[in-house]
Amino acid sequence: xxxxxxxxxxxxxxxxxxxxxxxxxxxxxxxxxxxxxxxxxxxxxxxxxxxxxxxxxxxxxxxxxxxxxxxxxxxxxxxxxxxxxxxxxxxxxxxxxxxxxxxxxxxxxxxxxxxxxxxxxxxxxxxxxxxxxxxxxxxxxxxxxxxxxxxxxxxxxxxxxxxxxxxxxxxxxxxxxxxxxxxxxxxxxxxxxxxxxxxxxxxxxxxxxxxxxxxxxxxxxxxxxxxxxxxxxxxxxxxxxxxxxxxxxxxxxxxxxxxxxxxxxxxxxxxxxxxxxxxxxxxxxxxxxxxxxxxxxxxxxxxxxxxxxxxxxxxxxxxxxxxxxxxxxxxxxxxxxxxxxxxxxxxx
Amino acid sequence: xxxxxxxxxxxxxxxxxxxxxxxxxxxxxxxxxxxxxxxxxxxxxxxxxxxxxxxxxxxxxxxxxxxxxxxxxxxxxxxxxxxxxxxxxxxxxxxxxxxxxxxxxxxxxxxxxxxxxxxxxxxxxxxxxxxxxxxxxxxxxxxxxxxxxxxxxxxxxxxxxxxxxxxxxxxxxxxxxxxxxxxxxxxxxxxxxxxxxxxxxxxxxxxxxxxxxxxxxxxxxxxxxxxxxxxxxxxxxxxxxxxxxxxxxxxxxxxxxxxxxxxxxxxxxxxxxxxxxxxxxxxxxxxxxxxxxxxxxxxxxxxxxxxxxxxxxxxxxxxxxxxxxxxxxxxxxxxxxxxxxxxxxxxxxxxxxxxxxxxxxxxxxxxxxxxxxxxxxxxxxxxxxxxxxxxxxxxxxxxxxxxxxxxxxxxxxxxxxxxxxxxxxxxxxxxxxxxxxxxxxxx
Numbered sequence: 001x002x003x004x005x006x007x008x009x010x011x012x013x014x015x016x017x018x019x020x021x022x023x024x025x026x027x028x029x030x031x032x033x034x035x036x037x038x039x040x041x042x043x044x045x046x047x048x049x050x051x052x053x054x055x056x057x058x059x060x061x062x063x064x065x066x067x068x069x070x071x072x073x074x075x076x077x078x079x080x081x082x083x084x085x086x087x088x089x090x091x092x093x094x095x096x097x098x099x100x101x102x103x104x105x106x107x108x109x110x111x112x113x114x115x116x117x118x119x120x121x122x123x124x125x126x127x128x129x130x131x132x133x134x135x136x137x138x139x140x141x142x143x144x145x146x147x148x149x150x151x152x153x154x155x156x157x158x159x160x161x162x163x164x165x166x167x168x169x170x171x172x173x174x175x176x177x178x179x180x181x182x183x184x185x186x187x188x189x190x191x192x193x194x195x196x197x198x199x200x201x202x203x204x205x206x207x208x209x210x211x212x213x214x215x216x217x218x219x220x221x222x223x224x225x226x227x228x229x230x231x232x233x234x235x236x237x238x239x240x241x242x243x244x245x246x247x248x249x250x251x252x253x254x255x256x257x258x259x260x261x262x263x264x265x266x267x268x269x270x271x272x273x274x275x276x277x278x279x280x281x282x283x284x285x286x287x288x289x290x291x292x293x294x295x296x297x298x299x300x301x302x303x304x305x306x307x308x309x310x311x312x313x314x315x316x317x318x319x320x321x322x323x324x325x326x327x328x329x330x331x332x333x334x335x336x337x338x339x340x341x342x343x344x345x346x347x348x
Numbered sequence: 349x350x351x352x353x354x355x356x357x358x359x360x361x362x363x364x365x366x367x368x369x370x371x372x373x374x375x376x377x378x379x380x381x382x383x384x385x386x387x388x389x390x391x392x393x394x395x396x397x398x399x400x401x402x403x404x405x406x407x408x409x410x411x412x413x414x415x416x417x418x419x420x421x422x423x424x425x426x427x428x429x430x431x432x433x434x435x436x437x438x439x440x441x442x443x444x445x446x447x448x449x450x451x452x453x454x455x456x457x458x459x460x461x462x463x464x465x466x467x468x469x470x471x472x473x474x475x476x477x478x479x480x481x482x483x484x485x486x487x488x489x490x491x492x493x494x495x496x497x498x499x500x501x502x503x504x505x506x507x508x509x510x511x512x513x514x515x516x517x518x519x520x521x522x523x524x525x526x527x528x529x530x531x532x533x534x535x536x537x538x539x540x541x542x543x544x545x546x547x548x549x550x551x552x553x554x555x556x557x558x559x560x561x562x563x564x565x566x567x568x569x570x571x572x573x574x575x576x577x578x579x580x581x582x583x584x585x586x587x588x589x590x591x592x593x594x595x596x597x598x599x600x601x602x603x604x605x606x607x608x609x610x611x612x613x614x615x616x617x618x619x620x621x622x623x624x625x626x627x628x629x630x631x632x633x634x635x636x637x638x639x640x641x642x643x644x645x646x647x648x649x650x651x652x653x654x655x656x657x658x659x660x661x662x663x664x665x666x667x668x669x670x671x672x673x674x675x676x677x678x679x680x681x682x683x684x685x686x687x688x689x690x691x692x693x694x695x696x697x698x699x700x701x702x703x704x705x706x707x708x709x710x711x712x713x714x715x716x717x718x719x720x721x722x723x724x725x726x727x728x729x730x731x732x733x734x735x736x737x738x739x740x741x742x743x744x745x746x747x748x749x750x751x752x753x754x755x756x757x758x759x760x761x762x763x764x765x766x767x768x769x770x771x772x773x774x775x776x777x778x779x780x781x782x783x784x785x786x787x788x789x790x791x
Contacts, residue, residue, distance in 0.1 A: 078437075078440050079458060080461060165610075165615050272610055275756075280764075295436065
């Protein structure tokens with residue numbers, strides 16, 4: 001883009017080159033005026049440039065955050081609006097509500113059921129794609145395909161497949177004389193079904209990110225390991241995996257944040273039911289619980305309290321992730337140092 | 349769950365979309381935004397928000413041509429559940445509501461709590477046309493201070509859908525008059541219904557009804573006092589009649605009369621075709637749902653569904669809607685005028701023709717009854733005329749602010765537990781009371 005901005009065309013950044021006088025707008029006092037302008041430019045511009053983000057964040061991020069906290073201190077109904085000030089009563093109620101803990105358990109369970117198989121599969125797929133295979137681009141784009149489909153469509157198709165009486169999967173099971181699985185009314189099967197949707201959507205995406213990381217692992221390392229007699233499995237475990245650690249951390253963190261906020265999949269898994277997350281709340285996640293509180297039970301005060309509690313939980317997990325990644329990063333530094341030493345050794 | 353409009357979620361959306369297309373041919377009602385012509389200085393643009401299958405598209409055009417200067421900008425929301433969320437959110441935000449908002453009976457109770465946010469239609473001549481409506485329908489749209497905040501559109505008189513093929517196989521009569529007699533005609537009782545159901549289930553090993561929820565809705569709606577007493581106090585735990593009906597339904601369900609289907613899903617219609625159940629609760633607007641489900645499940649008129657002029661426990665109403673004008677409207681007078689026109693008998697007949705709804709005005713109902721058009725899908729049953737008969741003797745029941753929550757989120761889960769035979773009658777009743785305590789009393 002900037003290649004077209006030849007010296008004469010530098011209209012945007014005023015101070016440095018002296019452009020030929022264009023019109024006489026500034027008159028005789030041009031030099032001190034320009035001087036002051038340029039000083040202002042260097043001092044204020046950076047803030048001006050980042051301002052849009054912060055203004056926008058303040059409007060759509062910080063303000064709702066603070067306002068939600070304000071709402072959470074009141075008896076506040078969706079339609080009737082603000083009621084009496086109740087202090088932290090809403091928080092006490094939420095923390096004493098078994099449905100809250102149930103939703104937290106469901107969230108954690110679905111998260112673990114999705115994150116672990118997803119990462120294992122993503123690493124495996126990435127490792128396969130990292131090999132010298134034909135039609136590389138085709139395969140790489142193919143694994144991303146599920147990510148392109150909207151979650152709502154995914155949820156519709158899968159909830160149909162996981163139907164209890166007419167679903168594809170139970171039909172197949174029954175053809176083999178097996179008992180149908182109650183995918184929607186039992187807790188664990190429903191969690192597995194929802195985790196499957198999440199995995200289907202995100203595995204390919206994560207695999208591509210991990211693939212990019214794998215390709216930045218120096219090939220010489222692989223070659224020298226090969227010379228040292230390491231087999232493919234050993235090379236994968238000792239060279240590839242340590243090499244992609246930082247990316248792994250990124251993938252884990254995004255998966256955690258996404259997993260804690262899971263909404264669409266469990267919401268649409270049983271969309272005809274009136275209680276979001278199954279009639280017995282078998283797969284009601286925390287965000288679904290929040291949604292039910294706000295828009296079905298119309299209790300905005302408690303819903304806001306849930307939002308804040310969820311916020312703290314996510315921050316807590318984030319901090320945990322931070323320390324985890326820090327300790328792994330130091331391990332990474334050690335590996336880097338070893339590499340450097342090896343390379344130096346090789347040069348001699 | 350009181351009408352198909354209170355379905356929630358996307359699967360429901362798909363069903364509703366299919367319904368809109370198959371039943372009334374007005375599937376594209378969401379994009380009926382009339383071409384705006386703001387050139388004339390007196391021109392008024394009225395916004396209308398409806399949901400589900402309202403069948404208003406042609407009426408909008410007619411009104412516009414009869415009233416130069418009025419442009420109607422219509423939005424149709426896929427389901428009643430989403431329309432409720434939309435309306436509630438906008439009321440909470442204090443802006444954004446259309447000039448005319450369609451309100452469903454199920455959540456009218458919540459709207460009544462903020463009835464001062466809606467225009468008193470008496471200021472715009474509601475008293476003059478009061479006699480158009482069935483008394484109870486007009487009364488439902490009136491708040492506790494006597495302010496009229498909604499003109500009734502349709503009502504939900506309920507008859508019994510049954511499958512002639514399945515009845516024949518089980519040795520039951522198939523003619524709709526004889527079927528009506530089988531259950532006791534005008535004095536049909538739930539006892540008789542479940543008695544026949546027990547025989548049917550014993551003989552065929554199949555379900556008598558699809559699931560417990562819809563029967564329960566009707567059973568509750570028939571009571572003089574449902575979940576609330578007329579004075580607005582909760583009436584569940586001490587309501588002996590309610591409990592005895594619950595036990596009756598529970599024992600039938602546990603003995604295998606329920607097919608244990610998922611309501612509003614029915615295996616994407618397959619359950620209507622494969623003989624899973626033989627009878628179905630059919631308020632007027634449900635006829636379109638049945639047709640849509642049968643077609644989605646791969647069936648057609650030959651699948652054998654028919655509609656009988658009978659309902660166990662007597663006349664009952666399930667669902668129906670209103671048109672309201674919020675106080676935030678800038679054209680209250682024009683909006684009230686349009687709402688009155690849309691709900692006038694002549695337009696209600698047109699709406700019924702387009703969308704299959706049953707009118708809430710006396711004259712329109714008479715006209716539909718007189719026409720007695722045979723419904724090809726239901727074995728040529730004169731469904732409109734039958735519904736008109738089913739509407740006789742319907743008593744309006746007081747609906748409290750949390751009525752739909754109690755129906756769907758308190759008793760709904762308990763009935764699902766029964767359908768899946770995971771608990772007994774007492775266990776399900778206890779669960780309902782526990783949910784009531786958590787979701788309504790201590791909310």
